[in-house]
Amino acid sequence: xPREDSKEINLKLHTPSQRLKAIRKMARLTREVIEAxxxxxxxxxKAWENGxxxxxxxxxxxxxxxxxxxxxLLTREWVLEGVGLPPKVSVDLGRYFASDHxxxxxxxxxxxxxxxxxxxxxLQDDSLCMVKEASFFKExxxxxxxxxxxxxxxxxxxxxxxxxxxxxxxxxxxxTIVTRDCIVRLKNGEDLLRRVFKSRVGTGYNLACINPMAKxxxxxxxxxxxxxxxxxxxxxxxND
Numbered sequence: 001x002p003r004e005d006s007k008e009i010n011l012k013l014h015t016p017s018q019r020l021k022a023i024r025k026m027a028r029l030t031r032e033v034i035e036a037x038x039x040x041x042x043x044x045x046k047a048w049e050n051g052x053x054x055x056x057x058x059x060x061x062x063x064x065x066x067x068x069x070x071x072x073l074l075t076r077e078w079v080l081e082g083v084g085l086p087p088k089v090s091v092d093l094g095r096y097f098a099s100d101h102x103x104x105x106x107x108x109x110x111x112x113x114x115x116x117x118x119x120x121x122x123l124q125d126d127s128l129c130m131v132k133e134a135s136f137f138k139e140x141x142x143x144x145x146x147x148x149x150x151x152x153x154x155x156x157x158x159x160x161x162x163x164x165x166x167x168x169x170x171x172x173x174x175x176t177i178v179t180r181d182c183i184v185r186l187k188n189g190e191d192l193l194r195r196v197f198k199s200r201v202g203t204g205y206n207l208a209c210i211n212p213m214a215k216x217x218x219x220x221x222x223x224x225x226x227x228x229x230x231x232x233x234x235x236x237x238x239n240d
Contacts, residue, residue, distance in 0.1 A: 017051035019079050020063065023087060024049065027070045038066045055079075057217045064150050065190060073161055075151055077215060084152075085160050130163065130236050137234055143168040145230050147183050147191055153209040153216050154181065154193050162237050164193060166230030174205065174229050181210075182229040189227075199223040 013019045024034070024045075031042035040062065047053040048063075055063070060076060067074045077084035138144045146165040149158045158164060158181070166183055169176065178198045184207055185191050194207035204223035209216045 013082060015051060016055060016080050017049050019082065020045075020055065021049040023063075023067055023072065023074060023079075026087060027067060027072055029070065034066070038069075040066060061190065068148055068150050073148060073150055075160055076217075077152075088161060130238060133236070134163070134165065134234075137165055141167045143228075143230075145183055145185075145191070146234070147193060149193060151214070151216075152211055153214045154195075155211040155214065157181065157210065158193060158232075158235070159237070162235065164232045164236075165234030166232050168228040168230045170228050174226070177229060177231045178205070180231040182231050184229045185227040187225055187227055193232075194221070196229055205229075 013022055024031070029037075031045050034040055034045060035042045044053075044059070048055045048059065060079060063079070064074050064076065073085070073088040075085045078086060134146050138146065144165060144167055146163060149160055149162045149164060152160055164183065168183075168185065174196070175198065178196050180196060182194065182196045183191055184194050184196060184205075192207065195210055197206040197208060199206050199222065202223040204225045207221040207224055207226075209219045212219075
């Protein structure tokens, strides 16, 4: 769905419900479209946006992830308190990284070689360079994933707006990457950036934030059953 890159949001919104509604308008999506695309019931979103029911922590994480896939960087602090990093539109990278369908396919040439007749205009644009690089990364590695960081839970190593990537490990292979920073896929399909530790009780994993100043609802999630984990091997910081 088309969106204007320069569209700004009113930062003088007073409640979480007002801010949620403003974000949806910024994305130019109806509640019905959101329900069809992201399986978030329109009635639930309406209740959150109108202040009929307060948004839950789980619902907040879901909204942040949902709008990230729509190309909007959104932080927990801004939604709840109106402070911190304001919403940021990242149309190019957010849209391309959300789906393989939108990735620009790389030219199949040996690494380091460029044909004289090859269009290199994208090299003048940092965002498009990142898209090309991300496309090659996802094609080169099986089970690759790229995620836009949407909070400060892993600061100072990873800041809101950064892009990180890795390759998923499954089942017992997850044990080989404990203590590393990973993109973790939960059983419900949600993706999180966390440091992974093996739980001392049960068969799950502990998922930790590394920023002691972050206002995380759960700084450490204990004994979590996860679908997969991808240790970070690709990290890019886009220009503002």
